[in-house]
Amino acid sequence: MYLNTHSQFSLRYGTMDIKTLLKHAKANGVEQLALTDINNSSGMMEFVRQANQCGIKPIAGMAFHRDKQLLYIGIARNREGFKELNDFLTFHNINNKPLPNKPWDFQNVYVVYPFCGDTNVHLKENEYIGIRHEQLNNIFGKPLAGIKDKLIALNPVTVANKIEYRLHEYLCAIDLNTLLTKVGEHNKCKPGEMFLPVDELREFFSMYPFIISNTEKLMTDCSIKVPEEKSRNKKTFTGSIQGDYERLYELTMQGMLYRFGNNNAKAKKKIDNELQVIRDQGFAPYFLITHDIIMHFMDKGYYHVGRGSGANSTVAYCLRITDVDPLELDLYFERFLNKSRTSPPDFDIDYSWDQREAVQQYIFDKYTPQHTALLGTMSTFKDRSVIREIGKVMGLPQAEIDSFTDKTNSYSHDNNPAYKKIQAIYGYMQNMPNQRSIHAGGVLISEEPITYFTALDMPPKGMPTVQWDMYEAEAIGFEKFDILSQRGIGHIKEAAQLIADNQDKKVDIHAVKQFKEDAVINTRLKTSNSIGCFYIESPAMRQLLSKLRCGNYLTLVAASSIIRPGVAQSGMMQAYIRNFHAPAKVVYLHPVMEEQLRETYGVMVYQEDVIKICIHYAGMDGSDADILRRGMSGKYRSRVEFDKLVDKFFAGAKALGRPDDITAEVWRQVSSFAGYSFSKAHSASFAVESYQSLFLKTYYPREFMVAVLNNYGGFYSRWLYVHELQKAGATVHLPCVNHSESKVNIKGTDAFLGLIGISGFENRYHESIPEERKLNGTFINLEDFIKRTGITLEQCIILIRVGALRFTGNSKKELLWEVHNYLGNKPPSKPGNELFNIPAKKYSLPELVNTNLENAYHELELLGFPLSLTMFDMLKTDYRGDFMAKDMINNIGKTVRMIGNYICEKTVHTKKDTLMWFGTFLDAEGDFFDTTHFPNTTPNYPFRGKGCYLIEGKVVQDFDFPSIEVLRFEKLEIKANPVY
Template sequence: MKFTHLHVHSHYSLLDGLAKIEDLVTRAKELGMDSLALTDHGNLYGVIEFYKKAKAAGIKPIIGCEMYIAYEDMHQRRPNIDDKRYHLTVLAYNNQGYHNLVKLVTKAHLEGYYYKPRIDKKTLKEYSEGLIALAGCFSGEVAHAVKNKKNDIAERLIAEYQDVFGRENFYLEIQPHFNFPDQMEINARMAELSKKTGAKLIATNDIHYVSPDDSEAQDILVSVQTGTKIDDENRLTMKNANLSMRSPEEMLALFPDTPEAISNTQEIADKVNINIPLGSWVFPDIKIPKGTTFDSELERLTYEGIAKRGLEKTPEIESRIQYELDIIKDKGFAPYFLTVADLLAFSHNQGILTNVRGSVAGSLVTYLIRITNINPILFKLPFERFLNPERPSAPDIDMDFADNRRDEVIQYAKDTYGEDKVAQIGTFGTMMARAAVRDVARALGYPYGVGDRIAKLIPFGSQGFPMTIAEALKITPELKELYDRDTDTHTIIDRAQKLEGCVRHISIHAAGVVIAPKPLSEYVPLQLDPKGDKKIITQYDMYSVEDIGLLKFDFLGIRNLAILEDAVRLVKYFRKIEVDIEKIPMDDKKTFELLTRGETIGLFQLNGSGMTHYLKELKPTTIHDINAMVALYRPGPIESIPTYIERKHNPRLVQFFDPRMKDILSESYGVVTYQDDVMLIAIRLAGYSWLEADKLRKAMGKKIPAEMAAQKQKLIDGFMKNGMGPQKAEGLWRLIEPFAAYGFNKAHAASYGMVAYQTAYMKANYPGEYMTAVLTADSGDTEKIAEIIAECMRMGIPVLPPDINESFAKFTLIREDDPGNDKIRFGLETVKNVGVPIVEAIIVSRKKNGKKFSSLTDFVERVQHKDLNKKSLESLIKCGALDEFGERGLLLGNIDTILEYARENQKNVSQGQTSLFSLSPEINVSSIKMKPKPAATKKERLAWEKELLGLYVSEHPLEEYKEKLQNKVIPMVDLKNQPKNRLLSVGGLVSSMKKIMTKTGSPMLFVTIEDLTGKIEALVFPRMLEKNPTIWQEDKVLIVRGKLSDSERDNSLKLLCEEVSEVL
């Protein structure tokens, strides 16, 4: 007898289901099944992955969801009433049913969410066409009535569900989980109710994992979800039930008295006929002039762009345009290009700075319609890297916006294309190796240190290549030895491997947005961002979204574009100069001199000690030098930088491995620099097509040994067929192999290089404006602020504490005459305990009255705000914002008098009287009977600044130690570029300490040490502490020697102390 599993949870039933979809499909195939359902809890996250993998395996996919049925109305949220809900297994049996299921799940999330995404029967009935429902597990509504001996209610409920779905489409579910309370009784009563009501029986196993051996791992997974340990008696657990994928024979044996419950599963499977169209594109409904087509409109805009870009209609340009347009039209992508152009046109009109990354910069069409800002002909960028006749995938245009204005562009998309047609894309976070080890150890009841010790032995993966436990065991002898020797480690790692890769949560993709021609719920299930900010996201990830034909638009917020935009605004305000950042000269002498001096702090892509070192050696003179550095300063290609620099300064050293490579590598002095170089070498020297070259690129990027070996042989064979000897062919492979995983797209490097140049240009030509913008962008990061302030001081731009008369909300540029005398003040919003409403009131008062505050009295009279209380006024005094009205110690000591005056004044004004100040002209600060108070000490002033602004501003306690530390220590800002395995010294002020007791009962310290550029936490272990127990004190200046280590908790650097000395 054939049987189909219709109640199946994958790991997309978050932290509840353990089974990966591929494993479910594989197991079903092994058991001889020809169909399988997926019914995750309240979501459709895995549907497209399941659909594709089941189809590929020859298994009919049945798409479903175990939904949560609201107690009454899904829109009600009454505490202790509407938090009750029931389970219902809903399956789609045709395309209309699939679309209705998508809409139901969307409504459950967007309208019915209350602890869980809920739906009610009224809404179910509205969207019931094409759907089958199973009454659910023991948490189903019918089962609940049965458990409570309410047979009449059970019969009524069955009738209600039969009315919702149709009499033939509602089944009573029985399950073989006989260890669950009441399960046998529920099954017996369901059989009776089936006979009485005509609702057919269906047998399901509530699958949460593939094999019975996975039971413990799934139990641990539930403990991770609930934050409990597996030995907690009162926790949620399913360990007593077999929730694996049982064979048809097992299921039949478990229900000998109701064989129809087995055969009915196949009845449902046979009824299912769903076809989800994949691979055909759906474009936004972009408006174009009447009488035109998308193709003709794109062509018109392209030719208009020639003159707008200041170009001439040469044969070369016209030929390139027609070549590109023919490919774009042939592939039907004109609407996509027009939509991107529309979004960027809005941004340009609103003054929002943009940049477009990736291979799209190789398109002349996109340059002419103002999608990109780089002329691909000047930069020799190939269009085929972006789009070619052989490439099956859609074009990918990554749009960057100033990060503080990105949401404006998304809102424009919603306003233009429809609020219900635009959403951000969801993305799934999975349990990575280290986290899985720690989670498992905690759930099994081990102390934190046990799991932490094992996790620390697992190396970090590289970008795009996460480390797995299996790989770590292969490459880390210490971990393998511990695994083989220690029983606890063996247990933890074995369990963790089963949890590794399970989906842990859904969140918003950093950039991805979808825009559809019809409401999105026609295509994809939606939900709210779990963070609670009311943003709507797709339940399908970027891959599934593209599978169903929705093109992904990348809207990425970039901090450096916000910096440029702010700097341009400041230049216009202070210098009355309009800087068009897209039209700045590309041969600016000041810019290249700044880079040659290595003044790279605050620049995009070019900062950091390693990059700065190479720039000083390179002495760049063209934008191509910058692009090359952006591309080469990566693992692998970085080894070519010295050769690049040497050949730039000595052209006689330029050589080409093969004369045919000269046209490809002439700009980079014969050095293989970009991914495109590798692809063009394969095309021109090995006879590859663009499609084959793209496969080579992808294989090299994945670093899969078998793929790499196959590509190596194919490439070498191609070289030899095209006239190269075997030894030379092998040598050329070795030349390009370092680009295996880290080679940079040339168009991408050109896009990033352009922004890098723009930031360098603004810093070189408008230093005050630029550094003010950098400080504002980094205002939430005190370590970065410290680094930028140090750079400002080096540039001769003082950074001063806030001032009640000069500061605005953000960092404020102060220019009294010459730009050479610029200074920057902290913004008022940077002061702790001073909220936005007070800051706005201060600024509004200054603007409204057209004058500064003349005295403290004037200030408290004009700024009458409920939030100007003792705490906020005290903070303004302590940080120095009121220094011009009196010494800080004096003002602080009389704060109650000042506040009393403010209250009396406010009372008089509210009663219609004039202010106390105007009534008594002789009253000023001193006449408010200010009592003499001791002046604040320098130490107090600096401590207050640190407390309220996050760092020392007017002066740093380390200033007097500068010479003593010079050349003896590495600045904190440069530590991230230092190796982890060698001793180094840092020097600075002890700003905080924390003592803990180790497991052996010995004390150790966590000591924060800071210098003028940043800070680091030093770990002082018991042995080290015993040697120097009294040297570790706050405010002492120390030189600490030790080795760097990565923190496991926050991925920050730590210093493992081995020596310490005091600087006197």
């Protein structure tokens, strides 16, 4: 009887989630129900699953709205009909076309138009008119012979009760971005749009029993059954299951030769075991598709990093999907794939940020748009954003809304009626779906056309995207291909190209095995000289590397794991560092614990450590151990099943003769750590990329730092990477129209900053100026530059002030005088060559000189940092501190005064909920040092942005890493701008 039902997926309109909607339907005697969310099918697969579980027959449908008004409802007769609805909406979404007044000629869909008072209408065989019970008076006494068989009951459901109707009004106001009082009746549902008992609904239509009969007949003819499949992904790569396995075996054997040589029995055994599981689980095409993507783009010179749990696979290592050797690291394949795993695994493949789209497009082109889509995500109403939205529609002043979102003042609003109201609404709205978006990198490749499962959106990114998220994809049976991007790979990719251009050398960035054994690279790692290097350049990571005196790959893998917030905050990072320096003092609970955790000094650093203990201490198999590990991380589906595995752990330990008291303590440690743990394969992938960056920074530091700058840096501000480029021996020049490209370029040891880094300089000139120079030669003088580029006065002044026209030999002040003569009161001319080049008249000017201090101020404004002077040169004082960073280790326990150029700061909440800060600075010699600012000192001596600070504090050390505990702290004044 209910043919127009909305869930929360009717965004900012419906109020019930699928489970609640079905609960209310069941309570009111509903036996068959159509879900018809507005312009989407996000919840349909979930609805079908849950409806079948609770004994309600699900019917698939969709309500099509245009400009917030219902046009018609589509009710799918079957699965093909659901696809037709998805295809129809997809066509209009992808082509950005408004929905038409009449839909397509559907073959398996009933179309229901809302009753508009007209009984003299002509309808197709599959078309009906839906009438609400409150509209029945409008047909009383009218001739109905022409539409008697076409009238059906239409009773929309949008809310659960009267309270939720008020919530619905707030949602509509938020959607319209207007005040609650300005939401018109036509923009919201009727107050009675909720479930009623079926018998009560029948009673409303008792005078027109044929309407009920028509409705039931239509609904009886409709059903949706989704074939039960373990996986929805593309079933084969070669065209047959056997062909896929044979191809995978062949490629893996070729890769094994490349990775391990001819006679590695251990590798062969592990590979054979993995291939058997891959075959049994039907994942051969998943591996082959990923391998095809990797190899296609390797042939094009693209760089990638394969990471995630897929790095546990030796087959993936042989296929060059990852560069992590599972044998070297004793990684467990079961962490990635096992016979009992209920959730599908995936590979995370990182490409450079500017190459990912090409990879995605290749997948779409190869597997066709009908079978390919980006994975969606569902953002929800959360925290302060919800409070802001509610406050806005209530019409509250911005200042009052801001005060409500300040958690530190929340207690002061307890008696504020507006605040109480917002909190009550927030309680209902929190975590409701708000809008659909795109997953960070997931791509789906479906065996069937993907519109059997969802309609597709066309976000600004320009690629079709499913209307549900990764959790729903997993529930349906899709394994996503994660095609991700990061700037670290951009650094590596561009550095390799710059090395080829600048030094005529080709580097093999995948020779990671050699990098890991290179003493020079490992020395750099040990001294934490890693600015610009992926994942190991932050202050916290550099400190950790120093404390560990990290000089090898395995230690770096551990460091990449224990630096993560959960491990660090649990105290396990400190335990690891302490045990690392005193391995003989480590006390192990049991010989098995020593055997399995010796590599990590008794600390469970990785998720794989949890699996190892479950296997070797309690005798569990790898599949059960991984499921138990996932369960302890909160990822179990069934509490009952999880509890059975816990019992299996204790029973297995007892069967192996483990003492009960030790087993209880082992379990406590395992279960308490599992929630913090990080995949060793993830850490190893990070460490591989770190070594690639370290190799480039060690042997090609200038090209590497240019690549870092051109890929928009990393953890730090741009000026620090320019500083590193100078330290690497490059002469860094200000932008110059006769030498600069849009990005930073390097020739020999000369590096020119790019035009793109000049604040306020328009994008159109970034490429056009270098292009004009290449076509018609270098610019001769200011007049020649102006005529050939057609630049405006304002933009030319920016170039003059940043020093980009210094090739003329004139000072900035002279150039500013001249440019006003050329462009002062004239519109810009079109660029081009003149038939007759008449030189401008020369005027005699007084000597106009720019000082380095003036230039530094221009650079601060236009580049964000000075290049003509350092920040130390700009200080009013000549004092540079009593100590330099290199002296700190010899002055532990002493109170010192130092001057540091601010790099960055980090704010941390203490256990007492107070704030403290960690700072990072450069001294006058260009070396780093770090500071700690405790809560009792920071309010008196706060950070005041970039610049140089006088720092007084006590030098302390932690595992030979020195830092300063700040006692007093003050920003120093710089010389005044001579212009003023």
